[in-house]
């Protein structure tokens with residue numbers, strides 16, 4: 001296992017987060033997920049990104065157990081879903097995530113989207129953090145105006161913001177804002193979620209050829225050059241391995257400029273300011 005695979009960024013509270021993690025969104029098949037987690041651990045991943053709404057926290061726990069990795073050696077992230085937001089409910093949802101993940105603390109807990117009660121949610125998370133139950137707290141899909149609202153309330157700043165980011169949607173303005181405010185940028189959908197034609201881009205192919213790397217590896221390296229955490233998802237052993245082989249090359253300024261030219265401001269996921277969607281997903285379904 002290459003030592004560089006374990007490289008991490010330091011959050012403003014001193015907690016270290018591995019630069020690379022395995023994302024597990026849409027992995028609903030228990031056996032497939034358990035195998036993916038075991039493969040990832042074997043390859044050297046030490047960071048896993050799940051969420052209550054993915055309904056697979058318990059499978060991540062099983063995968064880690066079967067991989068035989070001690071809890072202290074892995075970094076686990078989960079997220080509070082929109083209909084669980086608000087002060088009391090966040091604490092309940094947090095405990096449910098701990099139970100499913102079979103752990104008594106989380107390395108990182110995020111507000112999944114800026115739902116109407118996000119300020120109250122954040123207050124509960126600060127308390128859980130101060131009680132030592134979460135080592136780092138952050139947000140996801142927050143725009144500048146959401147981050148400013150937390151700041152204006154005089155509350156602790158998130159340590160991280162996990163947002164859709166890829167060469168077609170680099171989020172340059174938000175990226176610069178976060179950099180200036182000491183909030184680490186974590187990229188979700190780092191490869192364009194498989195919805196994009198990015199992986200076929202001749203620009204990325206040409207750059208990759210220089211380093212004997214695939215377009216996926218070039219994209220992931222681009223994120224790392226920008227100082228972002230990456231959590232690519234795959235259930236295939238060969239891709240899980242491919243997505244980890246990022247630490248034996250780097251991109252030149254010229255490469256970075258060429259990749260910057262791929263920006264089309266295209267979002268593949270939801271818009272955090274889509275109030276209709278936020279409202280709908282903030283209503284607890286009867287069977288939840």
Ligand code: NAD
Nearest residue numbers: 023024025049140188189190191192193194216232233239
């Ligand atoms: P992604 O950009 O990681 O794309 C995943 C898809 O890319 C795979 O399904 C596969 O089709 C393809 N792929 C993966 N590796 C490849 C390779 N080496 N070569 C070719 N194709 C490859 O998209 P994602 O899964 O949506 O995002 C990653 C993680 O981010 C998720 O699993 C989840 O943990 C997190 N996420 C968070 C949010 C949020 O709102 N906070 C939203 C979406 C995803």
